Amino acid sequence: MGRGRIPDVAVKRLPIYLRVLTDLKEESVEIISSAELARRTGFSSEQIRKDLAYFGAFGTRGVGYRTDLLSDRIRRILGLREGVNVALVGAGNLGTALARYNLHRHKDVRITAIFDNDWDKIGKRIDDLEILPMEELPRVVRRQGIKMAILAVPAAAAQQATDFLVESGIEAILNFSPVKVDGRGQAYVQNIDLTMELQSLAYYTTGSASREKQGSHVSQ
Amino acid sequence: MGRGRIPDVAVKRLPIYLRVLTDLKEESVEIISSAELARRTGFSSEQIRKDLAYFGAFGTRGVGYRTDLLSDRIRRILGLREGVNVALVGAGNLGTALARYNLHRHKDVRITAIFDNDWDKIGKRIDDLEILPMEELPRVVRRQGIKMAILAVPAAAAQQATDFLVESGIEAILNFSPVKVDGRGQAYVQNIDLTMELQSLAYYTTGSASREKQGSHVSQ
């Protein structure tokens, strides 16, 4: 999982802070306190201060954080300053939607190459990006300096595709396939399984099940 | 958010166990140990036993868990036995892809109604499901006994849509909009923010930033 003593959960919160800071820039706010960041993100102010302190002392006591400086520091920490190129593997329904979604939006992390192994799809375009055959991947990854990939292929193809990505030098993978894939110790993998998310969500609705009979557990 | 003594993280793992159990059924495996479940899921056997024990004693000491029985119990715990109807709100690129993805696959959690407020989309179909105007939502939710919704609308519309869902009786929301939405204490909300996921993933690639720490990469 994580690499130093910085919790993964803290890293996951950085982009949320970044989004608020971007909004603040538009509002021309120059200084923000952890209390105000807390109000806007829903996290506690202590947690925000602690998260930021993992990476250094960016604030000024008695004053707060300079929005421009903090924004820049978070960008630097995440490695977003020069923009990050991402490969999309799998141009089915989900992959195509993810591509459109991403291409229309953010600039700091951007899909710059799309791959599939279906010859019906290869050669077609999604928003000006041509769908390339998988064989091209190692070359394109090298040429574009791509280190991240989004995986949106069927379950049966997911681990094989992952292995190919890892061999090609990919270091981080966002996996939407409905199986957990293994980065073979070479790549950090974040799995997002939509079916699973929906199934676990069902637990939080009423009237579905035997969630009464837990007898003797003591609540904190 | 969470409802009591059972950790949310444990609930999130149940669907993973369920998927393995479904595979096992196809292989006609009738009994499985926590050790074998551990091998197939990547979690530890103790964790699996503990997760299952939160809900009751489903196994047999010295033997293991009956796959059919365990599968049924997990379905019951999650409330999946009779199938769960879900409303999709927002029929843009992402919403449409999520609908197609879901409609083609699983039967236990299924999108059964799609809503949008764009008159260009209303009346059109996604795989035989007609896109309905938002005004219809309360009626349809009541008629179909819908308790869950997937939210895939633009950021600016997300909180308003959430409030409308909560008013309409929705109890759990899977939010794909690029803002955290608040269930007003009435609905459990799971936020999945794709931009955020990509940004935090960038942290785990090399050479981008001030990450002095020379740790070993370990993926989950």
Add this chain to the structure above:
DNA sequence: AATTGTGAAACACTTCACAGCC
């Protein structure tokens, strides 16, 4: 006076280790 940065305490989750049962 205000707000950060941070040890210490509290809490949450995971792993250990073994008693209990088949």
Add this chain to the structure above:
DNA sequence: GGCTGTGAAGTGTTTCACAATT
């Protein structure tokens, strides 16, 4: 003998509370 179920120990994360700083 083998495997579950579970208190106890260990680890990770959040919250508390306050000294340090502007």
